[in-house]
Amino acid sequence: MDDPRQQPSVKTAPVKIRPEIASAAAYRQGRPAPIGGFKLSSNEVPFAPLPSVVAAIEGAAESINRYPDSSAADLVRRLAALNHVDDDQIAVGPGSISVLRQLITAVAVPGDEIVYAWRSFEGYPSVVTLNGATSVQVPLTDDGRHDLDAMLDAITDRTRAVLLCSPNNPTGTTLTHDEVERFVASAPRDVLIVIDEAYTEFVRDEDAVNGIAIIADHRNVVTLRTLSKAYGLAGLRVGYAVGDPIVIAAVRASGLPFELTTATIEAAKAALDAREELDERLEILVSRRNQIEAGLVDQGWQVHESQGNFVWLPTGDQTESAAEILEGHGIIARVFPEGIRVTVGERQSIEPLLSATAEIVRGLEN
Known part of the structure; x- marks a missing residue:
């Protein structure tokens, strides 16, 4: 049942269900596009898998009667080399x-607190709730950025982790290296600081934070990265953490065996080997992002300069009508109460997108 109002009551459940789980909402996936339209709701890359990735998956199919390497040791070695760290500083998982x-x-027990900016990645509340911890959400600034001073003030003796999302999903804004250095230096040393860099490959701001540089000097910092976005493996699910070996050992111990399939591991290795092709695709998407943002500025939008593969439309209380206009132009975007996030997608999607945003601007002005 899609309507939460139609969900069975926990009181009628045949077994006892944790109250926080019973009240939790399932993750809301981006909607598919209609025929002839464009799905710009999930921050997926619009390109088909590289031939080398497809070949790796086909090759892996010959051994699916065997369990995969639970440690994904070869993939870990490649990720360590990519990020110039040791193998024991990498933990991999399904996204x-x-x-x-x-x-x-690894760090929180029921009653502990996890601090993060809001609005940010929609998965954060679920992750915190599923672990029995408590979310402490700190509002973004008016320009869609993390309010780091307020986040510091939100840390208590019950705080076990702080999540920093850069570029922030859905606003696209980044934190600078100096900002994060000051934040980490001011935060308690026994609080885990997680820098979520899912969109780092799309960043072109030279002042933006690079989590790998931060962890070199701070043992309580871990950076998260993924192969779902820039590497185009959203359908296979590969993500990883980089951090202090002791913290990473705890992350590995908190996982389940065989979470990455053989096909996933081989596809990830092939994607990492195709760096030149990846870079070409990245530059195409960054160019399209710049084209869209320039068009929005010309229309009068007050846009935050995005460093992800998406743009943010601050539509406020006109969000519902704006989403209807986008859909009328064949654009399915991700709708939030405060605005709309639109993925940078196919080249052919740019014209109908900008036509829709021009219509939205006219409506906002009336």
């Missing part, structure tokens, strides 16, 4: 959100 769940499991 960075799963690795984040392992991190929270």
Whole structure:
């Protein structure tokens, strides 16, 4: 049943269900596009898998009667080399959100607090709730950025982790290296600081934080990265954490065996080997992002300069009508109470997107 109002009451459940689980909402996936339209709701790359990735998956199919390497040792070695760290500083899992769940499991018990900006990635509340911890949400600033001073003030003796999302999903804003350095230096050393960099490959701001550089000097910092976005493996789910070996050992211990399939591991290795092709695709998407943002500015939008593969439309209380206009132009975007996030997608989607946003602006002005 899709309507939460039609969900069975926990009082009628045949077994005892944790109250926080019974009241939790399932993750809301981006809607598919209609025929002839564009799905710009899930921040997926619009390109088909690289031939080398497809070949790796086909090759892996010959051994699916065997369990995969539970440690994904070869993939871990490649990720360590990519990020210039040691193998014992890498933990892999089925998507960075799963690795984040392992991190929270490793540090938090029921009643502990996890601090993060809001609005940010929709998966955060679920991860915190599933671990029995308590979310402490700190509102973004008016320009869609983390309010780091307020986040510091929100830390208590019950805080076990702080989540920093850069670029922030859905607003696209980044934290600077200096900002994060000051934040980490001011936060208690026994509080885990997680820098979620799911969109780091799309960043072109030279001042933006690079989590790998931060963890070199701070043992309580872990950065999260993924192969779902820039690497185009959203359908296979590969994410990883980089951090202190002791913290990473705890992350690994919090995972389940065989979470990455053989096909997933081989596809990830092939994607990492195709760096030149990846870079070409990244530059195409960054160029399209810049084209869309320039068009929005020309229309009068007050947009935050995005560093992800998406743009943020601050539609406020006109969000519902704006989403209807987008859909009327064949654009399915991700709708939030405060605004709309639109993925940078196919080249052919740009014209109908900008036509729709021009119509929205006219409506906002009336």
